[in-house]
Amino acid sequence: GNFSLIAPRELTIEALEERFAKYPNGTPLDKTGELGKERTEKRLGLTRRKKFEFFTVCPIIQFSHDYGTEEIQRSHRKRMAVMRAHEIPYYDGKIDTLKASELVKKFK
Structure with missing residues (x-):
């Protein structure tokens, strides 16, 4: 995952720190996924951050x-x-x- 994520460093660190704080032993395999993916963040109960997609x-x-x-x-x-x-x-x-x-x- 995240092979094509482009994000500000601070926002990436913030999202990862939130994830690590909530799941210190790793995210559940049935709920894990990429940073910034709305469905994943909703399943994990994490903050959904503003984003946009481009091609x-x-x-x-x-x-x-x-x-x-x-x-x-x-x-x-x-x-x-x-x-x-x-x-x-x-x-x-x-x-x-x-x-x-x-x-x-x-x-x-």
Whole structure:
């Protein structure tokens, strides 16, 4: 989670401190989720903060891997989202085609 969160540092710290104070042993697995996600904050009984969503033309690339912070990801039980592209036509400031298989090699 939070792979695409953009937030002021102070607001992020405030939200995390509230979460840690209420759940010192970690949030319940059936209620946990991303910072700023209204449904998650409501389920956890946390302050819902003002936010806005935006979209970008540049792709966001997410790797689910064994070194992630989510147990469900590390245990290979994370449900994969719909594959939207096998090739990315714009990446790293270049008008180029980058294949997903090439990107994974760079990660390894």
